Amino acid sequence: MRLLFWVCRVFGRWPFRVVLYPVLLWYVATQPRARRVSSDYLRRVGAPAGLFGVLRHFASFAETILDKMLLWGGLFDCSRVSLHGVEPLYARIREGRGALLVCSHLGNFDLSRAMSMDTPGLKITVLVHTRHAEAFNDMLAKLDPRSQMNLMQVTEMTPATAMALSERIERGEFVVMAADRVPVSPNPRVAMAPFLGQSAAFPVGPYVLASVLGCPLYTMFAIRQGDRHEIHFECLRERVVLPRRGRDEALAELAQDYAARLEHHARRAPLDWFNFYDFWHHPHSEHSNAAH
Numbered sequence: 661m662r663l664l665f666w667v668c669r670v671f672g673r674w675p676f677r678v679v680l681y682p683v684l685l686w687y688v689a690t691q692p693r694a695r696r697v698s699s700d701y702l703r704r705v706g707a708p709a710g711l712f713g714v715l716r717h718f719a720s721f722a723e724t725i726l727d728k729m730l731l732w733g734g735l736f737d738c739s740r741v742s743l744h745g746v747e748p749l750y751a752r753i754r755e756g757r758g759a760l761l762v763c764s765h766l767g768n769f770d771l772s773r774a775m776s777m778d779t780p781g782l783k784i785t786v787l788v789h790t791r792h793a794e795a796f797n798d799m800l801a802k803l804d805p806r807s808q809m810n811l812m813q814v815t816e817m818t819p820a821t822a823m824a825l826s827e828r829i830e831r832g833e834f835v836v837m838a839a840d841r842v843p844v845s846p847n848p849r850v851a852m853a854p855f856l857g858q859s860a861a862f863p864v865g866p867y868v869l870a871s872v873l874g875c876p877l878y879t880m881f882a883i884r885q886g887d888r889h890e891i892h893f894e895c896l897r898e899r900v901v902l903p904r905r906g907r908d909e910a911l912a913e914l915a916q917d918y919a920a921r922l923e924h925h926a927r928r929a930p931l932d933w934f935n936f937y938d939f940w941h942h943p944h945s946e947h948s949n950a951a952h
Contacts, residue, residue: 673726673730676726676729677722677726680722680725680726681719681722684718684719684721684722685715687718688714688715688718694718694936695711695714697936697937697938697939698713698714698717698718698936699713699714700938701717701856701933701935701939702714702717702930704856704857704858705856705926705927705930705933706927706930707930707931716931717931717933720884720931720932721934721936723884724767724768724884724932724934727768727770727771727889728768728770731768731770731771731773731774732770732773736774738774738778740887740888740889741771741774741775741888741889741890741891742888742889742890742891743775743890743891743893744890744891744892744893745892745893745894746891746893748876748878748893748895749834749878749893750779752832752876753779753781753782753832754781755832756831756832757829757830757832757875758828758829758830758831758832758833758834758835758875759829759834759835759875759876759877759878760829760834760835760836760837760866760869760870760873760875760876760877760878761834761835761836761837761878761879761880761893762836762837762838762839762866762877762878762879762880762896762918763836763837763838763839763879763880763881763882764838764839764840764881764922765838765840765841765933765934765935766840766881766883766922766925766926766929766932766933766934767881767882767883767884767889767925767929767932767934768882768884768889768932769786769836769838769880769882770882771882771889771891772784772786772836772880772882772891775891781832782834783810783828783831783832783833783834784810784833784834784835784836785810785811785812785825785828785833785834785835785836786810786811786812786836786837787812787814787835787836787837788811788812788813788814814837817865817868817869822869822872822873825869825873826872826873829873829875835873836880837865837866837869839862839863839866839918840862840922840935841863841935842861842862842863842942843863843865848863849863849864849865849868850862850863850864850915850942851864851908851911851912851914851915851916852912852915853912853915853916853918853919853920854916854919855919855922855923855939855940856923856926858940859940860919860939860940860942861942862915862918862919864911864914864915867900867902867911867914867915868902868911870897870900871900871901871902874899875899876895876897876898876899877895877896877897877900878893878894878895878896879892879893879894879896879918879921880892880893881921881922881925883925883928883929883932884929884931884932885928885929892925894921896914896917896918896921897914900914
């Protein structure tokens with residue numbers, strides 16, 4: 661990977677495109693399921709859903725991979741990124757208070773890395789399921805010591821994990837986790853919410869965590885608009901309260917509010933959707949629209 665960063669630093673983006681685009685064409689040509697899933701999503705979001713539309717969709721994914729590599733190597737042009745709704749977060753940074761940010765696989769949430777480099781006092785912890793988080797942190801630090809973003813492996817949310825995250829929030833750090841993919845487990849806790857014309861399953865873990873941490877909950881969407889990028893922050897709740905009675909309903913309402921904002925930004929940047937699986941097919945979709 662360091663070799664790839666060196667090539668990018670010396671020659672720019674085109675060598676990556678030369679490598680990635682043939683792979684992209686081969687993948688689209690040989691993966692009918694991927695073509696079908698992409699076309700289905702594009703149709704739902706109101707974008708051209710034919711073969712050319714599918715190719716554009718995967719080309720957008722390839723460009724995002726390039727952006728991620730540039731970000732990890734400290735080579736990304738941060739002047740191409742504009743922040744929206746970030747003032748409340750800046751206020752919390754000045755006050756030494758953190759928050760929980762829920763992101764998605766719409767766009768490039770690694771752009772928060774660019775934000776962490778350009779914002780004094782901002783420290784970000786991204787919760788991931790990979791078992792290579794520590795090694796990846798070491799690599800990021802060597803590639804760009806300016807970064808204040810760390811990955812934290814979380815395979816399950818234990819009391820010890822919640823306590824560690826609470827301490828980070830109290831130190832004024834920000835915790836980021838995705839809220840659009842259901843965890844791979846025998847009995848994932850989900851809530852059903854309308855999304856692009858059909859009910860889909862969304863994890864409730866982020867909202868349970870927000871209630872435990874007792875901190876504000878913000879959405880973060882990082883989307884491409886032409887040759888620029890926008891990061892949008894919106895307060896979903898100042899504080900998440902889950903009552904004993906009506907707990908499932910409260911979780912479902914949170915998931916619905918998040919899904920509504922996800923749909924809003926997906927319609928603004930339809931080619932930035934990178935959940936390449938049948939998003940609307942889930943075993944829990946046959947159940948009622950409540951948290952399980």
